[in-house]
Amino acid sequence: MTSSTLDHTVLPPEQPLDGLLALLTGADAPSATLTGPDGEQLLLPPEVFEVLREVVAAMARGQAVTIAPVHQRLTTQEGAELLGVSRPTFVKLLEDGEIPYERPGRHRRVLLSDVLSYRDRRSLQAREALDRMVEIADQSGMYEQTATSKRTR
Template identity: 60%
Template sequence: MPLDRLADVVRHSCGGRGELVAAAGERIVLPGEVFEVLRLVVLAMAAGQAVTIAPHHQTLTTQEAADLLGVSRPTVVRLLERGEIPFEQPGRHRRILLREVLAYQDRHRHQRRASLDRMVEISEEADLYEVTADPRRTR
């Protein structure tokens, strides 16, 4: 079954159940949580998004954390040194739990959203949207 067709099928099966069918015909009923994860993976892949599945207790190198966050390795090292992301250093190399990187990413996303919301609020209070909405008006 092509990916687009599979995406159409799972898109309309929220809260449903699924089964895996082995080559020999053996059927395995999937728990709802597993089915939901697989459904989201199929939808993401159909949308052309990259998908990575890893346990939250997995450890990452600073370069892997940087790649996940979309920043440079030195930026990750600075975040670690400032205490923004907890890490362990059993020897020479720092090790970071995936769940800690994801928690930082979530906190950072919320902070960024709050900052943008505040900027919009300030702009609205100053009627800056009205000023820029009319291209004939200049400051």
């Protein structure tokens, strides 16, 4: 994988990863080592160990994994795909100032970190809105009304 590609996705292997996952889950990050083909052992930095643990856990659940450097620049199409929106919707987010971007030539470029930050902000806003809706429904007694109407049918 090159550091300039975003779409290098690795599918989980066909063989189960339960043993490897158990080993990584039970291991202590500061003492994890990697043994090379020549027997040389290297101490894994805790950050690398945590990434390895997360990758194996995702693959053990049958999920594919994509790894990309955070400083990576994306096209508007790549940014849209990451957010699960259309390219025109993504461009509108850029033009509305929701996500910073550069225009080094004719095309807009966004930092992966800025797109991920926007996604996290939107996710937090959605959770807060849902929490508020539940609070309003609870205060107004809507939960009791729903339960009562189902019993009377």
